[in-house]
Amino acid sequence: MKEPTDIGMNRTGIGTSPIDSKELIEAAEATVPSSEGDESGIASLRISYTSESGIVGTMPPPSSVKGAVKSVLEGLTAKNPAVFLDKLAERLQFERTGTRMYESVLAKFDALGGYDGGPTREALLEFHDEELRHFHVLRSALESMGADPTALTPSADIAAVEASGLLQVLNDPRTTLPQTLHAILVAELADSEGWDMLIELATNLGHEAMADDFRDAMRAEEKHLAHVRQWVANHAMQDAEGRMEQAA
Ligand SMILES: [Fe+2]
Ligand SMILES: [Fe+2]
Numbered sequence: 001m002k003e004p005t006d007i008g009m010n011r012t013g014i015g016t017s018p019i020d021s022k023e024l025i026e027a028a029e030a031t032v033p034s035s036e037g038d039e040s041g042i043a044s045l046r047i048s049y050t051s052e053s054g055i056v057g058t059m060p061p062p063s064s065v066k067g068a069v070k071s072v073l074e075g076l077t078a079k080n081p082a083v084f085l086d087k088l089a090e091r092l093q094f095e096r097t098g099t100r101m102y103e104s105v106l107a108k109f110d111a112l113g114g115y116d117g118g119p120t121r122e123a124l125l126e127f128h129d130e131e132l133r134h135f136h137v138l139r140s141a142l143e144s145m146g147a148d149p150t151a152l153t154p155s156a157d158i159a160a161v162e163a164s165g166l167l168q169v170l171n172d173p174r175t176t177l178p179q180t181l182h183a184i185l186v187a188e189l190a191d192s193e194g195w196d197m198l199i200e201l202a203t204n205l206g207h208e209a210m211a212d213d214f215r216d217a218m219r220a221e222e223k224h225l226a227h228v229r230q231w232v233a234n235h236a237m238q239d240a241e242g243r244m245e246q247a248a
Pocket of ligand 2: 098127131188191220221224225
């Protein structure tokens with residue numbers, strides 16, 4: 001099978017056809033613009049849409065009496081529990097998607113095999129299981145606060161949309177293992193940031209036991225990030241060196 005860095009029939013660049021590209025550039029230069037338009041038109045349209053549109057969802061009401069009482073009590077101390085719940089739900093959705101992402105990588109590994117300096121199946125499975133464990137940590141945290149862990153909160157919604165491009169790469173049957181690992185690298189970078197902030201929030205809001213659980217998760221995430229980064233870099237280096245050997 002061809003490797004993505006093999007030379008193929010890619011004709012996306014203008015240099016593929018010097019005659020046509022010359023004509024294209026000449027025609028573009030000779031064409032009088034149909035309007036004096038610039039980027040200000042799209043900018044004002046965006047501004048008008050943004051000012052007219054609503055927001056991406058709101059928080060659900062507490063799903064239990066315990067949650068309602070907690071909301072009132074924390075409300076009295078001027079802490080908005082909804083902010084913390086929103087961020088917990090965001091991490092929960094991310095860890096759930098992270099679990100699915102590693103499932104995709106495992107399928108890619110099983111279909112195409114690994115490479116020198118790349119992940120073992122065991123390592124991918126371990127990271128998958130840790131993402132799932134983190135999902136359960138967050139489920140428990142939300143339940144302990146009387147919140148419904150199945151609710152999609154605004155930040156969870158946004159995080160899901162953000163991850164949708166990564167899922168497209170992961171689930172495309174044409175992508176290679178290193179290409180999917182690059183998508184995982186983006187996810188792990190965001191994941192580490194997310195846990196970092198959640199630990200800070202939990203600590204500042206006095207949820208010490210939760211913060212301890214989250215620090216455990218953070219340690220696993222730091223391990224994920226370090227390994228995935230190395231796997232991606234190893235592949236790029238080997239690929240480049242392999243090509244250099246071929247060229248020599
Ligand atoms: Fe994670
Ligand atoms: Fe992770």
